[in-house]
Amino acid sequence: MNYFNKLSVLSTAAVMASTLTFNGDSLAAIHIAKEKGPSKKESKSLENNNNEKGPMNVIYIVLDDSGFSDLGSYGSEIQTPNMDWLAQNGLRYNNAHVTPLCSPTRAALLTGGNAHEVGVGTVENFDLGPEFPNKRGGTEAATIAEVLSEKDYNTYAVGKWHLTPTHQTSPAGPFDHWPLQKGFHQYYGFLEDSSHQYKPDLTIDNTQIPSPMDENYHFSEAIVENANRYITNLESAYPNKPFFLYLAFGAQHSPHQVPQKYIDMYKGVYDKGWDVFRQERFEKQKELGLIPKDSKLPPRAEDVKAWNELSGTEKRIFIRFQETYAGMLTHADEQVGKLLDNLRRTDQLDNTMIFLLSDNGASASGRETGFLNFTNAINGWYPTIDELAQHYKEIGSGKVWPDYPKGWAQVSNTPFRGFKNSTFEGGVHVPLIVYHPTLIKDPGSIRSQYVNSSDITPTVYDILGISPPRVIKGEKELELSGKSFKGLLMNREAAGRDTQYFETSGHRAIYHDGWKAVADHKKGEPYEKDRWFLFHIDKDFSESTDLAEKYPEKLKHLQKMWLKEAEKYDVFPLTDIFEEGFLSIPPDTIRAKKHYTYYRGMDRLTDSAAAPVINRSYEIKIPIERKSQHEDGVLLAHGGFDGGYTFYIWKNKLVYEYSMGNRGGYKIVSDINVPIGKSVVTYQFNKTGPDEGNGVLYIDSQKVGATKLKDTHRYKLSFEGIDVGKDTKTPVSPKYADKGEFVFKGALTKVEYTLRD
Known part of the structure; x- marks a missing residue:
């Protein structure tokens, strides 16, 4: 369903202009947008929160995996006129920091506490068990939504959540850490770390719903359409009641998927390659005053080739990856424009403060070549250049799950070294734009003081004059470790944060x-x-020069400080577990069971909450009944186009397929027909070594087929879950891709899993 699809955005000329700069005479797009904003005469004094519109609205806008230099106002050639308008009419922070991973940053942002102290020391995909209480997931502190809802705010979350332990994302919960239980009144989005942009795993409030069938659907558009609907409903019914909106894009996390016209906007733009663009952004940042004039650009990462060393085929493919990435960001910016237009239309913009940031630096998950399948990349399987070339035209479409090569990620993180999941500045140093129509007296300027994502919510409380309650829902709350930077909005000389620790993996x-x-x-x-x-950051903004040998005593002092901060904020115990975290099965979770029964009629069960069959022996048994030879279809499907396994009946034969997406897979076809009447079909996997084993197919007690599976998934099976009696979303097998969900026409009551060590 589409809402507000008639809302205007910035003019096509503004969005399409390829010569946008942030300062100077070519600011047509920003000027067009700026004319719509509140003038100083029109703006009302909101500091006492007693204006005729009531308390101020609050909006958090979070980009995903977008680097420090990706926005136009931060030195990029990518067209982001709406976000640039916020910067021109608000403040840009050039010293803003986050944790270098998705979930911890979001936990710190929404609670005002450091990530470890609120229990989110790593991504929510990994529940590392009772021995790692700081890495079990689910925030252990109240969110700003919980606090503001007690202050008579309506609270809305749209987009990526990633603050629920993913084994709790089943359609039956537990719901303790879902958005509604964390203080939001309404929610539309996906719960896990990433999802298909055209066919996402959608949740509305506490209910998972089928993926959209509309071929024009795109997740970035849908979340803003729903945000605008929530806001318009509130303003229509209760015009003086404030709202808090948490708008979390799936962009720019993989999959980079966007309509072709946005990719075409950048045709030919990136032909010069990543070395040139990194240097150009670096020089532009100096020109804008974002980085010191004497900054040095760190050398190219060791495993990133010089652009002129690449083959013609490599260049062609890598350019397509970056055209898609840029188009996706421009598309996301266009949605921000729709939000701003709706705020203007409902006369809310002059009573709204907005904080826009990225959750971490750009990701190097694409390694040297980029990829087309995130599941395969997690398992360590990357495509060859020939394989990429075969799918060149599909990059950006819903047929593949693309991520760009590391060389472009380094451009996104200009001028820093390091990437997401690293504690160098490339992982933790992000853009932050703050818009406040009255407190900011010098719009368009830059703040260089050090701030952290945990400081944003305390700043909002300070602006609104709120003292967070010490007890919420009967639970005693932590004292906030974040520090308000309200003073920085009004005074460019105010102090920032003086100390911040980091830890990840x-x-x-x-x-x-x-x-x-x-x-x-x-x-x-x-x-x-x-x-x-x-590094002496005050004199070496980009971490270009290591001074460890020159100043050993200073290093020892900081090491001791890290230890003190780590003990204070519950960082210990340390672990470098990452991909292996997918295999963690704490004894107090649903994934610790040895026997599972899934009934037909169950909503699609997320992969993270499904029976964990990776790298172990197991059996799947399915009783069925067929009344005729025409009763075919899917009995069980776990996964999608990125990988998984499926049982189906095709032309009276029982088929089991194990898919590794574009890497191929394994198939067993029964050597007898599936009988008419009642029967029990069984698949047994007997592990014979790491990530390998023998697969055997039975009908009743008769062995009807077998194969050797030599290289199965190591950590992650798929980003799509389990369906019983059909295959929703994208099909595991291309064999039945043209048959929709390929619903089994016979009788099927349940599927039983028995897992072995």
Whole structure:
């Protein structure tokens, strides 16, 4: 369903202009938007929150995996006129920091606490069990939505959530850490870390719903359409009641999927390659005053080739990846424009404060080549250039799950070294734009003080004059570790934060009074063997020069400070588990069972909450009944086009397929027909070594087929879950791709799994 599809956005000329700059004479797009904003004469004093419109509205806009330099107002050639309008009429922060992973940043942002102290020390996909209480997922502190809902705010969340332990994302919950239970009155989005942009795993409030069938659907458009609907409903019914909106895009996380016209906007733009664009963004940032004039650009990452060393085929494919990435960001920006237009239309913009940021730096998950299948990448399987070339035209479509190569991620993170999941600045240093129509006296300017994502919610409380309650829902609340930077909105000389620790996947860092120490951890190595770097950030903005050997005492001092902060904020125990976290099965979770029964009629069960069959022996048994040879269809499907397994009856034969997406897979076809009447079909997988085993298919007690599975999934099976009696979303097998859900026409009551060690 589409809402507000007639809302206007910035003019086509503004969005399409390829010569946009942030300062100077070519600001047509920004000027067009600026004319719609509140003038100083029109703006009312809102600081006492007693204006005729009531308390101020609050909006958080979160981009996903977008680097420091990706926005036009931060030095990029990518067209983002609506976000640039917020910067021109608000403030840009050039020293804003987050954790280098999705879930921890979101937890810190919404609670005002450091990620570890609120229990979200890693992504929610990994529940590492009772021995790691800081990495079990689910925020252990009240969110701003819980606080503001008690202050008579309506609270809305749309988009990516990723704050529920993913094994709790089943259609039956537990719901404790779903958006509605964390203070939001309405929710529309997906619960996990990423989802297909055209056919996402959708949840509305506490109910999972089927993926949309509309071929024109796009997730970025839908979340803003729903946000606008919520806002318009409230303004129509209760015009003086304020709202809090949490708008979390799936963009720019993979899959990079966007309509072709947005990709075409950048045709030919990136032909010069990533080395040129990194340098151009670097120079533009100096020109804009975003980085010091004497900044140095760190060398290219060791595993990123110089652009002129690539083959013609490599260049062609890698350009397509970046055209898609840029088009997706422009498309997301267009949706921000729709939100701003609706605020203007409902006379709300001059009574709304907006905070826009990215959750971490750009991701290097694409490694040297990029990929077309996220599931395969998690399992360590990357495509060859020939394989990429075969799917060149599909990049950006819903047929593949693309992510760009590491070379473009380094451009996104200009001028820094490091990437997402790293504690170098490339992982933790992000754009932050703050819009407030009355507190900001010098719109369009830059703030250079150090701030952290945990500081944003305390800032909102400070602006609204709210003291967070010490007890919410009967639970005693943590004292906020975030610090308000309200003063920075009004005074460019106000102080920022002086100390902030970082930790992710064993990587550590600490910032204090202009200096930063970084421990670059090598997975599997003892932490005491890690190399520590030392940077004087006040004089070396881009971490270009390591001073560890020159100032060993300063490094020791910062190492001691890190230890103190880590103990204070519950960082210990450390672990460098990452992909292996998908295999973690704590004994107190649903995934610790050995026997599962799934009944027909069950909503699609998410992969994260499904029976964990990876790298173990197991049996799947399905009683069925057929009244005629025409009763075919899917009996069980787990996964989608990215991988998984499926049982189906095709021309009276029982078929089992194990798919690894575009890597191929394995198939067993029964050597007898499936009988008419009652029967029991069974699949047994007997593990014979790491990630391999023998698959055997039975009808009743008769063996009807077998195969050797030599290389099965290591960590993640799919980003699509389990269907009983059909295959919704994208099909596991291309064999029945033209048959819709290929619903089984016979009788099927249940599917039984028995798992072995």
